[in-house]
Amino acid sequence: TNETTLTPEIETAVRALRNDPLRIYEFVRNHIRYDAPTYGVKLGAHGCLVAGQGNDWDQAALLSTMLRAAGYATRYATAIVYYDTPRLSRWCGFGGNGDYNDLGGYVFYNGGWPDGFGTGTADGWHAVYAPGGQEIWTGIRRVWVEADIGGQWYTLDPAFAECSVTQATNLASVLSYDRTNLLAAAMQGATTNAAWVRDVNAANLSVELTRLATNLLGTLRAEYDTKGIDALVGGRVFSPEAVTNLPSALPYAEDVASASRTTFDHVPAARILSVTVTYQNIARTFSGYELGGRPLMITHDASASYAPKLWLDGEAVAVGAPTIPGATNALTWTIDQPYASAGWADDSVAQTLKSTNSYVLVYDFGSASRRQSMQAAREFESLLAAGHSPSSEMARLYAMHAAAVGGLEQWKLSSTMLGHIADAICYSHHFLGVMGQEEGYYLDLPGLRSQTLPFSGEASDWETLMKADSFFASALEHGVLEQTQGTNRPAASTIKIAFENNAAGHRTFLADNANWSTVRAALTNYAAQTLSELDARMDADSVILVPENGSISVRQWSGYGFAHFWSQSSGPTWSAAMGMIIGGGYSGGYGGEPVPYSVPAVQNLYVTAISPAPQTQIAATTARDPVDLRTGHLLHQKPTLEIGISPPPRGQQLVLSYSSGEAARPRQLGYGWRHNLDVQAAEASDGAAAFGLRQASDAAALVAAAYVVADLLDENAGVREWTTAALATKWALDQMSQNTIVVRMGDHGLSYMRMPDGSYNPPPAVTTHLIKTNGMFRLVERFGKEYRFDANGLLSSIVDADGNTMSLAYNAQTNLSTV
Structure with a gap:
């Protein structure tokens, strides 16, 4: 095999694009996202297609594979290509303040690109300067595809596209965030000194984070839901291009060093x-x-x-x-x-x-x-x-x-x-x-x-990011287990252990080389081997956030967890590492009970939240059979009964529907079949949706928590800040579990996101509100019609604005029995 191995998924895509080289090129250019600025093939053609993203080597592999599958000869080409430096910087996602002189040595060096300066040649990244000393061009080694189409060779670079990089708005102002006030709330009732803190007020912290998220929610709904989350927090946005002709030159290139150009049919092993x-x-x-x-x-x-x-x-x-x-x-x-x-x-x-x-x-x-x-x-x-x-x-x-x-x-x-x-x-x-x-x-x-x-480029900013990134990575290790298995089966992680240690009234220490002997003597329930590991980690360049108790229980699991940050500088060079360690040698999350991983729980999660029914507010575009042109699913709908004046509750219709997308899912009427009275409200976890993939307002809790954690974990952070940041991270993960209510209404549905204040955020363009009262849901339409659900999430009645009611009853197997 090689990086252009043809797979069924690629064959299907090529066939859907009718083997047309222009359509294939446009597809890769506009629908496969350029990701991290790294060098060499990491995903290959298949991985790039399935992920919908990749670096320029991966995109070149995908384009070459698709064109070869369509019957065209291709080759790779690589050379030093010169670009306007600000444009190249935007392509990498690097904003900066206009000083791009270290773009190569900073971004491309860390991404593994060839170093023109380091080798003493112009074979890697290097700058071209104007007479006044300002860098105007940057040369980097690029890769692209050349294709023989109709006897003419075309130059096809799908990866280098126009984009913009925006920076975050003033989030502190939008959130109404004040670090002093937040820490004061968290420290109410706590006991602390320079080395340790006890009884951080998690309830107060939750109230403060909820306040910040609620402040942000209003702004997001008013200003950003139509723009996207990147308009608030910043980011890189690529601009799709109308492709009417196959190009014969590299887009946006200022110059190409022809002497550096080489071609090959397959990527060399060293670049894979x-x-x-x-x-x-x-x-x-x-x-x-x-x-x-x-x-x-x-x-x-x-x-x-x-x-x-x-x-x-x-x-x-x-x-x-x-x-x-x-x-x-x-x-x-x-x-x-x-x-x-x-x-x-x-x-x-x-x-x-x-x-x-x-x-x-x-x-x-x-x-x-x-x-x-x-x-x-x-x-x-x-x-x-x-x-x-x-x-x-x-x-x-x-x-x-x-x-x-x-x-x-x-x-x-x-x-x-x-x-x-x-x-x-x-x-x-x-x-x-x-x-x-x-x-x-x-x-x-x-x-x-x-x-x-x-x-x-500052080491202090690097340190802040590394700490905050590690905190969220650790919390996700218990969060993912709880999202897929349910919050009634809690799991442990380093962040969860910090939370539980504080909740139990134990001290949390921030140890360094100066106070380590004192901290070590105060630790309890740590095995000698664990203490020896901590001894080995501690040096003049380390700090360790460590709970007092080395045997924290999460249900039937018990153990320890600590965070180790190490940094060292030598002249302009700064190095750092961060470890989030959990007891038993695991650097991750562990289920709190000795039970098998539940497959039905995962099955229910994916059916309910991750791949739910088509959203009611998005009309399906169909053709022929009919087939949904977005999903490729075969659809069928058949009204079978109509009584009274429609719609309910004054009348009733029974409509049967089928979708091949649900052919593997058993329902009351058989695999893939539903009816319009199959209505239920189901709670599930969709952690990814909490990042604003659907609309910006869904991300209110995560943005608020991320901003707070990053602000607290600066280079001057003490034990109060470290511990508060750990608890804030755990709060953020709590917002991602059981955070989605999917109201399934026959062959369509509506997904609502739970907000920190207890309200439910509706889907885009939907005016129907979801309300939870005494553990039961009501779906209230704009003009007063209500869908009321019982404690099991099954539709119990439909009530219109005049009080007319239709009631539904179910048997012991929760199948609809009477209307």
Whole structure:
């Protein structure tokens, strides 16, 4: 295989574009998003298409593959290309204050691009200066596709597009945020000194964060719902282009160094990401394009002396040596990035697995996105539709894979939001870890290599971002487990442990080299091995946020968690690292009960919230059969009964509907079939939606919390700020669990987002309000008609403005029995 391997998904896309090279080029250019400014193939053609994003190497691989599938000859080309520096800066997402002189050494260096200065040649990024000393052009090594169409070679660069970079509005003013007031509220009733704090007032903090989010909500609804969340927090927005002709030159290029130009049919191996999985005589190397976001798993075969099997996309690709039942064995990830600077961002990550259990190997090289999450959900549903029992090992693994992919999407959204708020570029070089089922289920992601690039270039801003980013990444590790399994099955993370330690009345310490001996003596219930680990971590460049109690309980799980920040400067060079460690050696989240991971809970989540019915306010565009042109689903609707004066409650219709998109979902009338009286209100978690993917106002809580956390964790943060920031992060994750109410009305539905003040945010362009009273919902239309639901979320009555009522009753199986 290679980076242009043809897959069914690519074939389908090419066929839908009618094998037309102009349409194919326009599709990649306008519908595949340029992501992080990194160098080399990380996702390949398939991964880029499924994720809907990629760097310029990934986009070139996708375009080349699609054109070859359509019957056209292509080749890659690469050369030093010169661009207007401010335009190039915007393309990377780098705003800055107009001083672009270090764009190459800052953005491109950290993204692994060839360094023209470092090699003493002009073969990598380098600046071109005007006589007055201001940088006007920057030369970088680009890659693109050249295609022979009708006997003429065209120059096709889908990645370099026009865009704008906006910076965040004055959020402190919009929020009415005052750091002193917030800390005063959090410290009411607390006891503290320079090294520790006890009894931070989480209730007061929640009230203050709710106030800030509510202030922001009004502004978002009034000014930003039609503009998008980036208009508030800042960010990079690409402008779609009308493509009427295939180009014969690189767009926006000022010049091309022709002597540096080379061509090739396939990308050299050195420019392709690879990762090796080593476990019990398995040593399998995968390219990034071979993985392409597909499920990667390890099981142990009890019938073969618990020999491990490595699975990729449902097929066994390697078998290891027999293991001893219940023994722990070492798993090692080794990643080789495709960067020009040898060794840059390469990594080796060690974890342990138990020989009687099964695991999802979690990875991401830049594909985390809503489209990737939806793909994982479809794979999970397809597995169940193919006959796998929800209790089977493979069903549990596919459910975990879908959950982990959704968690990676949320991490990317949180990191991006923090970057926008703090005027920075944030992305990850890679994510590596495990989601597994042992005594309980857990998510362990120690292999995060993130990149934060503040526009200011200041080490202090870098430090703030690294801390805040790590806090949210840690909280997501328990948040993802609770979102997919329910808040009644709580999970642990470093952030959750900090919260529970404070709630139990224990002290939280901020230890450094000067006070470590005193702090160490005050710690309780820590094993000697853990104290030795803390000793080894502590040095003159470290601070550690550590709970007093090393045995914090989350249901039946108990353990410790601490945050370790290390930084060191040498001249202009600043280095830092952040670890969020949880007891037992896990760098992630752990379920609080020794129970199996619930597949039905994940199935219900994806059916209800992640891939719900078409939204009522968005009319389906159909053709022929009819087929929904947006989804490709076959639709059918048939009125079967009409009584009285329609609509309800004065009359009634019974309308049957079918959608092939629900063919795997059993309902009262059979797979894929519903009726218009199949109306219910279901509560679920859609963490990604809380970042404003649908409309800006949905993100009120997350924006408020992210701003507060980033503000508190500056370079001067003390124990009060660290602990308050941890509690604020946990509050933010609470807003992402059970945050969605989906009102299903036959073949359509409405999704409402729960706001911190207890109200429910309606979908765009919807005037119907959802109200919760005494645990039951009412859906109130603009002119007074109400849909009332019982405690199980089933429609119990429809009442019009004149008081006319239609009542519905259900049998013990919750099937509609009488109207």
